[in-house]
Amino acid sequence: MLAIHAHPGDESTSTGGMLARYARQGARTVVVTCTNGEFDDAASGAVPGEFGHHPKAVAAHRRAELYAACDALGISDLELLGYHDSGAAGEVPQGGFCTIPVETAAGRLASLLEHFQPQVVVTHYSTHRDHVHANRVAALAVQRTGIPAKLYLTAVDGSTTIDIAEVADVKRKALQCHASQQLPGQFSLREHYFRKFDVTDAPLPESDLFAGITTSGPDLPRWS
Secondary structure (H helix, E strand, O other): OEEEEOOOOHHHHHHHHHHHHHHHOOOOOEEEEEEOOOOOOOOOOOOOOOOOOOHHHHHHHHHHHHHHHHHHHOOOEEEEEEEEOOOOOOOOOOOEHHHOOHHHHHHHHHHHHHHHOOOEEEEOOOOOHHHHHHHHHHHHHHHHHOOOOEEEEEEOOOOEEEEOHHHHHHHHHHHHHOHHHOOOOOOOOEEEEEEEEEOOOOOOOEOOOOOOOOOOOOOOOOOO
16 A cells, blocks of 8 residues: 655545554555645744744654654655645745656656555545645556556545544544644544546445455566
């Protein structure tokens, strides 16, 4: 399982329950975080542009929170692409993630797909410009490599619903690791996903992102 997120914290809010559930079941779970989160709030509460908001310091703090959250979720591997946060609105900073050519970022992600050989890939679906870009990058990397059997997008209501009740305490702990962002403590006990790409023909709706996948083990063949 490989989850591609735009910012530190997205792994916990969007997919925290799902990642914790599959990690508990023994799956190798990989998180790829595309940006450093420079435009998140500072630990002091200062927002971008305010006195006390220093992007490099914010990025360092957000990385530390990310590591703690991934540890709480039982993530096997964390990969940081290190792009600059584009911000939610206004002028995009030089080198902002959403200005990076899709082909360039997808090439880096494709290398990670080659390395980890994930059966399932999950990424964003939202209007935030970095999330949109992560979506495009993930889709191109999956298409080019042909490795994953499935590609899912986070959704409000989708083709696949994952019950996370048994790991709700784990997701809550991961959210608390992102203390500087004051992430919400309340959340649904179900996470929803939309199946965008699939070669298994597993029937819908699903309650398991791995439905229809029959191969397992460290040396998975490519999907044709």
